[in-house]
Amino acid sequence: MAIIGVYEARTRFSEILDRVAQGERFVITRRGIPVAVIEPVSPQKKRKIEEVIAEIKRFRRKHKLSKLDIKELIEEGRM
Template sequence: MANYGVAEAKNNFTHLLDRVEEGERVVITRHGKPVAEIRPIAPERPLPTEAERRAAFERLRKMRESLPPATQTSVELLREMYDDKPW
């Protein structure tokens, strides 16, 4: 990890980006104290495939089916919650 003062970082910004592209982290300091860090961006996660999406939906469906049926509607639940509030 390299440390650069603000003025030095400003004058060598392109060089610092080259170092970051190579995987290095660069710390920018002001009066000797770290104030910022430039680091490589984490690689983006690939989108799930069609098969992965189908499998995830199937897991959710099975989980939903394993839950007991609701005993009250959402409206009833909200009314009960609001009725219990000491406004």
Template sequence: METIGAYEAKTHLPQLLERVAKGERITITKHGVPVATLQPADSSKRTPVRDVIDQLKQFRSAHRLDGLSVRDMIAEGRR
């Protein structure tokens, strides 16, 4: 695992994120003290896009606005 200073991490964040996406882990230090670790996201927690779309469609079919417009709801919230 590579160690990198906070200033350098800030300066080169896009490149660091590319490396992390490829599987690397990088420790970020501040004044030589480790403060954070960049590591790939846990892919097992990701929900497939198709499943999310299906869930949204199911939610929309069960929840209707019954003629309310977004403007009406905003106005109601301002009262």
């Protein structure tokens, strides 16, 4: 894990992000004191479209508009 100062991190930020994307980690220091760690994020699992659609349908079953009408909401600028 590389240790770099705030000034260097600011001036070389784009390069540092490229290196982080390749798996490298950095500790950012201010006056020699570590203040942050920049590291790659965990890869997100891609979900199947069918799962997403099912989740949206479950949400819609639980959350109703009550007595509100879609047309009224649109007219009020809420959608």
